[in-house]
Amino acid sequence: MRQDCTCMREFKGRISLIDVPRRLRRAILLNDLPLVKRILRNNPTYLRNPDYQDKSNTSLHLAAKCGFTAIVEFLISLSHDSDLISLNNDAYTPLMLACASGREETGVLLARKFPHSIPLRNNRGQDALMLAAASGSGTLHLMPTLILLQPSILTTADNDGNTALHHASAAGELKALRMLLSYGAEPLAMNWASWTPVHYSATSAAESYFKGLIIEREKVRAEGKRVAVAEEKGRREEREREREKEKEGSRTGKGMATRGKGLVRLVTDTEEDSTFAAGTAVENRQRARDDAAIAGLPAPGMEWSPVDDRRRAMTPTEGRGWTFTPDGMRPRAETGGSI
Numbered sequence: 001m002r003q004d005c006t007c008m009r010e011f012k013g014r015i016s017l018i019d020v021p022r023r024l025r026r027a028i029l030l031n032d033l034p035l036v037k038r039i040l041r042n043n044p045t046y047l048r049n050p051d052y053q054d055k056s057n058t059s060l061h062l063a064a065k066c067g068f069t070a071i072v073e074f075l076i077s078l079s080h081d082s083d084l085i086s087l088n089n090d091a092y093t094p095l096m097l098a099c100a101s102g103r104e105e106t107g108v109l110l111a112r113k114f115p116h117s118i119p120l121r122n123n124r125g126q127d128a129l130m131l132a133a134a135s136g137s138g139t140l141h142l143m144p145t146l147i148l149l150q151p152s153i154l155t156t157a158d159n160d161g162n163t164a165l166h167h168a169s170a171a172g173e174l175k176a177l178r179m180l181l182s183y184g185a186e187p188l189a190m191n192w193a194s195w196t197p198v199h200y201s202a203t204s205a206a207e208s209y210f211k212g213l214i215i216e217r218e219k220v221r222a223e224g225k226r227v228a229v230a231e232e233k234g235r236r237e238e239r240e241r242e243r244e245k246e247k248e249g250s251r252t253g254k255g256m257a258t259r260g261k262g263l264v265r266l267v268t269d270t271e272e273d274s275t276f277a278a279g280t281a282v283e284n285r286q287r288a289r290d291d292a293a294i295a296g297l298p299a300p301g302m303e304w305s306p307v308d309d310r311r312r313a314m315t316p317t318e319g320r321g322w323t324f325t326p327d328g329m330r331p332r333a334e335t336g337g338s339i
């Protein structure tokens with residue numbers, strides 16, 4: 001009995017000898033979230049807890065590398081990396097370790113929480129997209145998330161001039177190749193050795209597949225250009241037709257206005273009354289002229305000339321037949337019509 005008590009005291013003493021940093025790292029590696037919470041609640045100063053024997057990886061590095069998303073989310077909630085992104089001795093961020101290890105869910109979480117860490121590079125000039133393309137396990141969500149949050153990483157190159165497409169081709173990750181090409185990665189980009197991603201194809205079959213993807217991409221791009229040109233041409237023709245319609249409409253409006261000035265005039269009530277009165281006056285004058293003509297007087301409103309009046313018969317014998325005029329008698333006055 002005494003021996004058992006002694007063993008228990010020795011065991012408890014050994015447990016007490018394990019320091020807090022080591023216990024925290026063990027809890028993370030065991031994916032024991034309740035234990036991690038208890039340790040950090042009692043020892044909040046050990047949140048980052050860098051391991052100097054393992055490239056100075058912090059608690060977030062360790063959890064991201066193992067893909068323990070729940071622990072990563074808990075560490076972030078405690079403001080891990082809120083002020084400064086953690087870097088280990090190789091300048092790897094927790095996101096880079098998640099991408100290199102193929103931890104897609106954890107990588108997506110870190111990318112969304114810390115989008116400013118996506119373009120960061122390690123000592124070899126590699127970013128998170130290059131590491132994800134080489135691992136080939138982030139084609140479903142991780143790589144699209146990285147590209148959408150930081151589109152410029154498609155064209156970045158590492159210290160050797162290799163792009164993410166170079167790394168995917170060298171690793172033989174065909175899904176990553178197809179996805180990068182669909183997002184607009186340049187298949188003919190050359191590194192410092194003047195090698196394109198096609199030159200790094202892992203097998204001849206992979207090379208043939210890669211070339212087929214490039215041909216398909218160029219066909220789609222050419223078709224897109226043709227469609228764009230056709231649409232632009234159609235828009236230009238539509239604008240020309242609209243201009244012609246406007247010109248034709250303006251010419252038609254001017255012609256109608258000109259014809260209206262020459263042939264059509266609006267008549268008001270006042271003008272209609274004055275026209276009616278003028279017509280009545282004309283009829284009255286014509287009736288007066290007819291009456292004057294019957295009476296043998298000059299027509300009213302007409303110029304009278306004594307010459308015309310002299311041509312009229314001046315004797316009351318007008319209208320009688322011609323008779324013989326004896327000598328010594330004054331002959332009958334003749335009219336202009338009898339001369």
